[in-house]
Amino acid sequence: MATKTVEFNVGQSREMGVGGAGASSPLAPFDIPEPKLGSEQMLINIGPQHPATHGVLRLVCELDGETVTSVVPHIGYLHSSFEKLGEYRTWNQIVPLTDRMDYLAPLIYNCAYVMSVEKLMGIEVTERCKIVRVILMELDRIFGHLLWLGTTAIDVGAFTPFLYSFQQREKIYSLHEALTGARITTSATRVGGMMADLPEGWLEQLLEFLDNFPKTLEEVHHLLTGNQIHIGRTQGVGVISAADAINYGFTGPNLRATGVPYDVRKDRPYYDYETYDFEVPVGEHGDCYDRYLCRMEEMEQSVSIIRQAMARLPDGPINVDDPNISLPSKTDAMSDMESMIHHFKLITDGIPAPEGDCYMAIEASKGELGMYVVAEEGGTKPVRWRVRPPSFVNLSVIPKLAEGHMVSDLIMINASLDIVLGEIDR
């Protein structure tokens, strides 16, 4: 039902002639002559401490009247030198650094990092672990998109979707807490498996969330998708063509909104994503509205993927059965001499890696998240640990997107990119 409404509105908007920065707004279909006003160039500084910048981002704008002639983003206010810190930590000690980057979808980062290290070391994780990670990554995709939905709606004046989405986010917080003991800084993964298996009753809790969540999505659809104010603020705003989007490095829903069906889950599949039945939603105009529609549809697809993954979740061990990689159980470490030695060696030395490098790209909630690890022969710490943050590259496009728009559109464009400064500044 929801998708029908979507198509109807997109079609309707096109009749109104939306599709470029100069198009008339559906709110003002008549030609109102522009009043001739004198204007002068001015410089406006937005941020770094400003709610509309979605983090400690600073935008220096050059304005002609109210029209943006150029934007220069300044970043680095949240720089924590995670990549440098990683060079002094063993493979498993880096996991807590990863969820502090994208704290809006921490489990995706946890999983992506260990997947890269496992690929470098040639570790094949258990089937159960793979599927649990798929569930967690899709759950956090919803988690990240929900925050985007709420805060972006607030930026264009819609307060209610914010409340709805945060109500659902709270349920995912509870799921995080039940699984890892933490709500945001989850640190749930380990090289070769997970910190712990799913706790009892967790899947039932997840199922309850999945049952209720689509209703919220539908409510938000009713509130925003056909809302003329929302359409007026988003359609034709921040348009980018497909070829430009690829050249500028757009990934994730931002790229798909331009009509390019590039999804790492489909194009470079990992964890058997090719066997799951899901669709990659693409837009056609590459504007803020299409980005909104793509993310809304992606959440529904994620629900479907989680259901499929839950159906095929096997029993069995969650960690690989190799004492040189996975920690022994606490009981064994306390009672069995050999297990204790393994425990000691793993904690004090860490896991030795082969010489080489590995770039693991996965589809995070914001786009292509690349984890690049470089190791030397037998190294228990990385020589280089590089994170390719999707928001970093997405944000670099903002000067192009915002040029010629109003200041208020700049706020919408910035919000529609779905950035998180934790991963941009690292």
Next chain:
Amino acid sequence: MADEQKSGLDAVDEGPIGSDAHEATEPAFSGDPSEHPSVAALLERFGDEVQGHRVAAGDQWVAWLAPERSHEILEWLKNDPDHAYDMMSDVTGIDYGAGRPVEVVYQMFSTVHRRALRLRCPLPLDAMEIDSVCDLWKSADWLEREVFDLFGVTFKGHPDLRRILMPDDYAEGHPLRKDFPLRGRFSRAEQTRRALEQDVERFYLVDDLQAGAPQEMSASPVGAITDGEAEATPAQAGEDD
């Protein structure tokens, strides 16, 4: 002073562990290049420039290139329809330490052929320069700025090469280089003192706000650092007070 006390954390000031213990390994030719059309074509067309290739992590192809003609080769890889690497996913650097060359790494992906390729260009420490690929892929803009900021690699022809994560007036070098100590070049007290001495207002002066203009540091009372050598040690700075 606290310097007398030894703690377990002192080791972190001695530079990254593990890097120095290994000899520099020359990139070798391994793997069968006919498995990856682009690597095979690179060898055929730019055989002299390719310094090595191998398969990393099971299925990822890596090729080492000499930096001199890297722009020409990357341009060809982007524009040739048989390769069409239209997406520059990542540009980053690697510093192994121990005098080994700093490498610039390109992660490329072709949405046409669904094929990925990684190129690594080793730059000797006395010539840390490479041509910018910003004119080919706009995504390289900020990525190259980051490599410049954190590794000190100069990208020739970059339209706006300035620091991006560190402050514009950061004078202590390039943090991701192995010779940069984890905790910075100064004690925490000295770092705080420098931060407090900064004129906060200047970040919001109209002259400094000008779009794209790097913020010039006014003459600092504490000596700026050149070539990574600390001229003002914490002890000396304390005496000045």
